[in-house]
Amino acid sequence: MTERVYNFNPGPAVLPLSVLEQARDEFLNYAGTGMSVMEISHRSKQFEAIVHSAEAGCKELLGAGDDFRVLFIQGGASMQFSMVPLNFLPAGRHADYLLTGSFAEKAWQEAQKLGQAQVAGSTWGENYRRVPDKKEINFSDNAAYVHITTNNTIYGTQWHSLPDTGSVPLVADMSSDILSRPIDINKFSLIYAGAQKNLGPSGVTVVLIRRDMLEKAPAHLTSMLRYDTYAENDSLYNTPPTFGIYMIMLVLDWIEESGGLAAMEKHNTEKAGYIYDAIDNSNGFYSGHAEKGSRSLMNITFRLAREELEKQFLAEAATYRLSGLKGHRSVGGMRASVYNAMSKTGCAELADFMESFRKKNS
Ligand SMILES: *Cc1c(COP(=O)(O)O)cnc(C)c1O
Secondary structure (H helix, E strand, O other), X not given: OOOOOEEOOOOOOOOOHHHHHHHHHOOOOHHHOOOOXXXXXXXXXXXXXXXXXHHHHHHHHHOOOOOEEEEEEOOHHHHHHHHHXXXXXXXXXXXXXXXXXXXXXXXXXXXXXXXXXXXXXXXHHHOOOOOOOHHHOOOOOOOOOEEEEOEEOOOOEEOXXXXXXXXXXXXEEOOOOOOOOOOOHHHOOEEEXXXXXXXXXXXXXXXXXXXXXXXXXXXXXXXXXXXXXXXXXXXXOOOXXXXXXXXXXXXXXXXXXXXXXXXXXXXXXXXXXXXXXXXXXXXXXXXXXXXXXXXXXXXXXXXXXXXXXXXXXXXXXXXXXXXXXXXXXXXXXXXXXOOOOOXXXXXXXXXXXXXXXXXXXX
């Protein structure tokens, strides 16, 4: 077996080693059942305990009270692009969308197929180098909800303070920065996140929803597309992605043991700092895609002067076990995804490599 690499993949992404080891250790015989967690019934008391623990852990870390539920749904964050308008965008109303990247665009496009979805702010014309300034946002009157993407995985930008939506429910796609920093949970009515970036393996999406939102689904909407179905059945209406939920439970425990969200933010700020410093101190050898005020702590995007050099960078990085650094085609260059589970050592190693590569090639 070759050694594990520093995994900078955007998602599915790196998981905490201690979590993988625990899953390995109890893989064949979960909690004395004589079965793998993959083999036990979703109706067993052991699995019910897993779902309850994952819901409680998520709420506790985010500081969410009893007015919130946590649901585990399949279909990825992409299915939430449809479920949100299906549940909350009735005929005759409209929703406001903030366009800050590819996933925000997709969410808006899906909503447009189902109802009236307006753009309240967009930085498309600048290739999404930043998130809109508050002065550039125009919320409409009486929107059914506002949709925001808190971290833009492809472009490497992140909202560092939230726009004020007043009494209009704020719905957030937090797929790539959930649980990476403390947030004011009371500003949100619904948060969704595909697990495969900061929470666990792919195949399950975490939805945190305020209870009052559960009542809004139109009567004709089918069971599997309604949030209240999942809430009423503790995410066990049908067979849920059991292994994924189990992994999320372990990751939540790991975050808690690591000191919670304040500790995560400190850890993530230090980590991203190594790499942004390597960009900023390179005399223009590396150029960051994101404007400084919108820089993401989770996805760091940068380019070199020539594509040839970028190819060489990726090939040489791989020889130092620095993996998954190729950027998305809409930005080009490099992207270092440094989610919670990426170690400080991994980021420092990447920054060192960037420094030595620059010295050799400039
Ligand atoms: C990855 C990602 C998605 C898509 O997630 P799927 O689970 O593949 O549907 C949506 N939004 C954001 C912000 C993402 O990072």
